[in-house]
Amino acid sequence: MREIAIFYGFGVAVAIAVCILWLAGDVLLLAFASVLLAILLSDASRRLQSWLPLSDDLALGLIVVVSIGALGLLGWLVAPDIAEQSHQLVQALTRALQRLQAWIQRFGATNNLPPGLPAPDAVASQASSMIARAGGFFTGVVGGVASVVIIVFVGIYLAARPAMYVNGFITLVPQRKRQRAREVAHELGNVLGQWLMGKLLSMLIVGVLTAAGLALIGAPLALVLGLLAGLLDFIPYIGPLLAGVPAVLIAFSESPTLALYVLLLFVAVQTVEGYLILPLIERRTVSLPPAVTILMQTLLGAFFGLGGVALATPLTAVLAVLVTMLYVQDVLGDPVPIPGENGTGDSRAESG
Secondary structure, three states, rough: HHHHHHHHHHHHHHHHHHHHHHHHHHHHHHHHHHHHHHHHHHHHHHHHHHHOOOOHHHHHHHHHHHHHHHHHHHHHHHHHHHHHHHHHHHHHHHHHHHHHHHHHHHHHHOOOOOOOOOOOOHHHHHHHHOOOOOOOHHHHHOHHHHHHHHHHHHHHHHOOOOOHHHHHHHOOOOHHHHHHHHHHHHHHHHHHHHHHHHHHHHHHHHHHHHHHHHHOOOOOOOOHHHHHHHOOOOOHHHHHHHHHHHHHHHHHHOOHHHHHHHHHHHHHHHHHHHHHHHHHHHHOOOOOHHHHHHHHHHHHHHOOOOHHOOOOHHHHHHHHHHHHHHHHHOOOOOOOOOOOOOOOOOOOHHOO
C-alpha cells in the first residue's frame, strides 16, 4: 500500500507541476529571469568586493548605479542612430525581398523548382506580411516594459538579501535533507553565475566583431545589425541564424557580391566564437550538449514562445545540475562530476 501511495502521489505531483507550468508559465519565466539578474548582480558585487573593501549593500548599490549610468550613457550616444537604422531595417528588408524575387525570375530558377515548393510570389508575400507583423512584435516589446521593470526590481531585491530567500526555501525541505539542499542551491548559483558572465562576454565580442566587420566591408545598417547579432547571441545556435538572415538580405538588396561578403563575415564570426571564444569561456563555465540545448529550445519555444527559447539554455543548465546531484549522485550513487566542474571531479558544492 505504501508503494502504491508513493506511485500515485508522484503521479499527482507531476500532474500538478504540469498544470502550474501550463497556467503560470509566463510568471515562472519572469521569476527565473529575475533570479538570473540577481545572480549576475551578486556575482558582480563579489568581484567588486575582492578589489575594494566595501560592504555588501554598498557594493551592490555601486554596481546598480554604475550599470544604470552606463546604459543611460550608451543609450544617449547611440539611441538616435539605432532608432533611425531600426526604421530603415524594415524598409531595407522589404526591398531586399523584392530584389531577391526579381533575381530568381531573371535567371529562370522558378522553372526548375519542384512542384511541392511555393511560388516566389507566395514566399515574398508571406515574408512581407511577417515584416509587417514585426511592427506589432516591437510594439509588444515596448508594452512589456512593465515586465522588465518587475525583473529589475525583483532581481535587485533578491541580490540584496539572497540568504533570506535561500533560507526561506530551505525551510520547506525536510531537516535531514537541508544540508544537501544548500549544496544544490550553492551549485546552481555557481553554474548560472559562470554561465551568465561567459555569455555576456561572448555577446559583447560577437556584437563588436559583427558591427566592425559590417562597417569595414561597407554593409548598410552596421550598428543596428551588430547590436542585433550581439543580443541574439544569447540564444545559442538559433540566435546567430536569426541575426544573419536579415543582414544577408539587406546586403543582397545592394549587390549579390556584398551579400556574399556579409555571409562570409557571419560565418567567420561564428567560427571564431565556436572555436576560440567558447572553448576559453567553457573552461570556467558549464558546457551543454548541443542536441539537448536545441531540443529544450524547441520544447520551451512551443510552450512559452520567444521567452522560452531565450531562457532555454540556463534552464537546461539548471536541469543538468539537478539531475546530476539529486538523481545520478544521490539515487544511483555514481560520483560523476557536476556540470561546470570541467571534469575535475571536485565538488565545489561540498564546501557548502
